Amino acid sequence: MKRLFLYLLTFLWLGFPGLANAVDGSKFVLLSSTIGPIDAGIVDALENAFEKETDIRVRHVGAGTGAALDIARKGNVDLVMVHAKSLEEKFVQEGFGTQRIPLMYNxxxxxxxxxxxxxxxxxxxxxxxxxxxxxxxxxxxxxxxxxxxxxxxxxxxxxxxxxxxxxxxxxxxxxxxxxxxxxxxxxxxxxxxxxxxxxxxxxxxxxxxxxxxxxxxxxLNYISLIPVSQKKFKTVNATDTMRFVNWLTDPKKGQLIIRDFGKEKYGAPLFFPNSEAWQKAQKK
Missing domain, CATH: 3.40.190.10 (Periplasmic binding protein-like II)
Structure with a gap:
């Protein structure tokens, strides 16, 4: 119920279309993200590209890393995107998150x-x-x-x-x-x-x-993904969350969007891909 309430809030705040297709609790992922990537526009770009390919909606709330992790500690989201290693490690050690997954850096x-x-x-x-x-x-x-x-x-x-x-x-x-x-x-x-x-x-x-x-x-500013633990919160949509995570870290999908984001407007990328799969691909 909390997840649905948070989704309704994001709908009211941001005016998302098609709410009726998501209220059953499936086919949408809730993300709490640090504010910087949201302000830069890359979170929207990644969410929209993923939804276009998979029909899975991703909606986010923005907060500083500490607050974003606190939102996740209440079981209200499926995934966090944050950038403070010490806080991330504590979140995982406490059992709220499954693992830290490298995504990108600036x-x-x-x-x-x-x-x-x-x-x-x-x-x-x-x-x-x-x-x-x-x-x-x-x-x-x-x-x-x-x-x-x-x-x-x-x-x-x-x-x-x-x-x-x-x-x-x-x-x-x-x-x-x-x-x-x-x-x-x-x-x-x-x-x-x-x-x-x-x-x-x-x-x-x-x-x-x-x-x-x-x-x-x-x-250097490393940004990580941490899936919220379904063992801790049964309402977590782990299946679609991991589809999103795998897509974000795929060298031919999310990582390419990250590589090119900002080049056209600013003449230089705003972020650099950093997933393990991306790093392995660059060594081949």
Missing amino acids: DFVLVGPAADPAGIKGMKTAAEALGRIAEKGVPFISRGDKSGTHVAEMELWGKAGLKPAGSWYQVYEKGSEGNAPTLKYTNQQGAYTVIDRATYLALKDQISLVILVEGDEAM
């Missing part, structure tokens, strides 16, 4: 004002740059919401050996709304932040912030 970048008052432009590591920002006490905005982006940011502060605090370090009160609102707010404040490249590329024509530090291996 990377985080450190952005700030073009004038760069902290003087971090071109630094090789985020840790060095964050250390300089803290030393100079220049404004930095954090999502602060235990999302995948926030977890990644805190890991980077950890590599710098710092626990950020002070008037210069601001937690955005609406950070839970996602990376796009956070980046726009950072732009308004003329501050620095850590953000995923896809969000930056999607908004770069609307903001004046520039990428100042990039290319650090520690800033």
Whole structure:
């Protein structure tokens, strides 16, 4: 009943057609996804292509990684798409998820004002740059919401050996709304932040912030799928969920869409395929 209620909510929020074909609980999959891929548009692209091929509907709700996993802990969805390894591993260890399945990746970048008052432009590591920002006490905005982006940011502060605090370090009160609102707010404040490249590329024509530090291996942003355990929740649609997972990770299907997504609009892909099947195919 909870699954049906959540499906009805997604229908009301997003106006999906054909609700009558899905209310029996079969032939649809519910996904809770981190917000970044939703904002970038790739979640819709993947769902629509899968539905066209299989007639299985996939509908999603968006939340930061921590919140997306909490939705799944209540048995309200079949699958999660998230990007915080430590939280993902805990979710599986607790028995809520079956396994972490690599899907795709992009990377985080450190952005700030073009004038760069902290003087971090071109630094090789985020840790060095964050250390300089803290030393100079220049404004930095954090999502602060235990999302995948926030977890990644805190890991980077950890590599710098710092626990950020002070008037210069601001937690955005609406950070839970996602990376796009956070980046726009950072732009308004003329501050620095850590953000995923896809969000930056999607908004770069609307903001004046520039990428100042990039290319650090520690800033890679890996996105995983975790099927919710049917042993934990009998209502989970495991059959159609695994069809979706297998399609997403297929080198000739979902992975090709991921490879090409964003090229036409931005001149470069927003994400890179990373499934085990894709990696094996590239080695042949």
